[in-house]
Amino acid sequence: MSAPSILAKNLRTVGQGLCLVARGCARSWDRVAKSPYRRLVLGITFGILPASVAIATYSAYPSDDEQMARSLQTEIVAPLPIPSIADQITVVTTHSAVTTHTTMIRVNDTLGAIFSRLNIEDAALQRFIRGQTLAQPLSTPRDGVYVQAKVTADKKAQTLKIFLESRSANQKNSVVTISRRGERFVINSAPFVYETQQAMSAGLVDKSLIESAKAVGVPSEIAEKMPLAFERAINNGLDISKGDDFRVIYERQFLEGDFVRNGKILAVSVTHQGKTYESFWADDGTRNGGFYSLDGTSNRTTFIRVPVEGARVTSSFMPMRRHPVTGVLRPHQGTDFGAPRGNKIFAAADGVISRRSFDKRGFGNYLMIKHDDSRTTLYGHMSRIADGMKVGVPVKRGQVIGYVGATGLATGPHLHYELRVNNRQVNPLKTSIPDKEHLTNEEKHKLLASARPLTARLAMLNRIQSVKPLTPREAVAKEESTPEQPRS
Numbered sequence: 001m002s003a004p005s006i007l008a009k010n011l012r013t014v015g016q017g018l019c020l021v022a023r024g025c026a027r028s029w030d031r032v033a034k035s036p037y038r039r040l041v042l043g044i045t046f047g048i049l050p051a052s053v054a055i056a057t058y059s060a061y062p063s064d065d066e067q068m069a070r071s072l073q074t075e076i077v078a079p080l081p082i083p084s085i086a087d088q089i090t091v092v093t094t095h096s097a098v099t100t101h102t103t104m105i106r107v108n109d110t111l112g113a114i115f116s117r118l119n120i121e122d123a124a125l126q127r128f129i130r131g132q133t134l135a136q137p138l139s140t141p142r143d144g145v146y147v148q149a150k151v152t153a154d155k156k157a158q159t160l161k162i163f164l165e166s167r168s169a170n171q172k173n174s175v176v177t178i179s180r181r182g183e184r185f186v187i188n189s190a191p192f193v194y195e196t197q198q199a200m201s202a203g204l205v206d207k208s209l210i211e212s213a214k215a216v217g218v219p220s221e222i223a224e225k226m227p228l229a230f231e232r233a234i235n236n237g238l239d240i241s242k243g244d245d246f247r248v249i250y251e252r253q254f255l256e257g258d259f260v261r262n263g264k265i266l267a268v269s270v271t272h273q274g275k276t277y278e279s280f281w282a283d284d285g286t287r288n289g290g291f292y293s294l295d296g297t298s299n300r301t302t303f304i305r306v307p308v309e310g311a312r313v314t315s316s317f318m319p320m321r322r323h324p325v326t327g328v329l330r331p332h333q334g335t336d337f338g339a340p341r342g343n344k345i346f347a348a349a350d351g352v353i354s355r356r357s358f359d360k361r362g363f364g365n366y367l368m369i370k371h372d373d374s375r376t377t378l379y380g381h382m383s384r385i386a387d388g389m390k391v392g393v394p395v396k397r398g399q400v401i402g403y404v405g406a407t408g409l410a411t412g413p414h415l416h417y418e419l420r421v422n423n424r425q426v427n428p429l430k431t432s433i434p435d436k437e438h439l440t441n442e443e444k445h446k447l448l449a450s451a452r453p454l455t456a457r458l459a460m461l462n463r464i465q466s467v468k469p470l471t472p473r474e475a476v477a478k479e480e481s482t483p484e485q486p487r488s
């Protein structure tokens, strides 16, 4: 497969030589070439938009030093005219079509549903999977596991891979591979390490940051996380609006050259009403890391301050108060949010349901969520607990967990909300309680080292953007089936 013609030139920026070469396009093209449909789409996109500018940067993650060294090499690709669409169609029809599909397993998934998302119809393979202990994450689906299949035109899987990612530092990732050998299947398990590449996108904000990012090809699960980088600076990202512009750098993870999943956002920059805000991911010792400014201050508010729809504070956190029903003087260790009966109550942060109970003489219908080793939240007096909220079920920040009511000891409909740190209630309105307010000096040094090449790229994207906005050329970034969104 010959790569399309390439424009290559050298550019010097912020004292670093950025080498602009053709490899990015060639590699993208190789990946695109695996899917006839994508090749066609890309052909059409570039055919219609010959002036579109495509950007791709690549760096793997073996070590920090190597990462730094590699990330100084940035590749910019400007596609020039490519063979006619008629030629492309000829190539498409003669190509033996093996397509790669990726999906993520969700709670309550079934093997049949997973197969249909992977475009597989293969009863023999289903039977094989049900008889294999190694394939158990598929036969009794486990949440958050990525699966990838290479599927032939007759919807039979050539190979199927189950990616079991380590959830602790002393464990390794392992991939279970099922391969077809004629009429039989072979299964094995081996450790793996993702090859991580970086992708960049930029664009103008039209309606919202999320929608505008999706419109230029940023995968939806990445786009939806972008506002998190500006929770503190720009009102949860909500004020970012028409006329603003954005740049984002995020990870894409591959195994043996095949896309498996999107990784984390590394940097986001937004110019809002003429002022530019930059936010960088940093390893801050918390489970998922967080977004920070270069001065080391957190840009996230991990906990939603008011986790209920249409609420006003009716009784705030105070050391002592007279109970409105019993008249007894005792501390009020939570915050009461008055709201109409039936309004939605949200999980304040990611976590796992740790308690579901009814207490007639206290919180009524209530739930507790465990967020990490030290922090839990409690939601009391609910009229109804949302479906599926059982102990052990994981919940996402902002997910509806129940509805406002006045069950238990309450004078009227309200949410009694508690945030507990190491089992002691703290005032949820007094602090935004990020996972961490500030990075330690050591963490800040690491952030600055990894941010240096990222800031150079953001600046470069900004310059390109100021010449002309990027066109929705990201057929490449949209490649493969992006992992499914939750369907509930």
Ligand SMILES: [Zn+2]
Binding pocket: 315, 332, 334, 335, 336, 415, 416, 417
């Ligand atoms: Zn209360």
